[in-house]
Amino acid sequence: QKEVEQNSGPLSVPEGAIASLNCTYSDRGSQSFFWYRQYSGKSPELIMFIYSNGDKEDGRFTAQLNKASQYVSLLIRDSQPSDSATYLCAVNFSYGQNFVFGPGTRLSVLP
């Protein structure tokens, strides 16, 4: 059974702080990893993807992947109230196969 786990939260951080969201997955052979943001009542929006070990930065977002430990994280620097949403981690266990989504972590950025 391929599983993706996330802390459901809510994770509350003050405005301007760094928000750290974590995700673990069950299959060591997983290929690619995606972070989506979902606002209440809206569909998920792709933020970032990462394939290789290490960090990948895009603006205020940094994805970190550690395949040996089977976790991927998302850091949001200078958090804004508009970042308040549910963040979904998705894992593509092998190319051509469906993603497996985690349950999501609800982030609340307090002004």
Added chain:
Amino acid sequence: GAVVSQHPSRVICKSGTSVKIECRSLDFQATTMFWYRQFPKQSLMLMATSNEGSKATYEQGVEKDKFLINHASLTLSTLTVTSAHPEDSSFYICSARDRDRHYEQYFGPGTRLTVT
């Protein structure tokens, strides 16, 4: 780029009727499209995977005769909810995989179905 549209965005129908939802990839070719359902405050639930030109693969517990999926072209998939009941009221979201972009998935805006 990588835009997926869905139509309609909202639909209200009476119990026993059928509703068709369209999902289109506007600027890329999608060999695979996915249909999800999401109830309030719950996670995405994959209903089925559809590949262009072939039958959809349904997840366990999803009735294929109730949720008819057609993927007739590389840019269009449809989901028809047949004989809808109030418990089918949910947020239905499609996503499409761009075959030229490392298999990233892009989501449509979703369709909110209310069955009265």
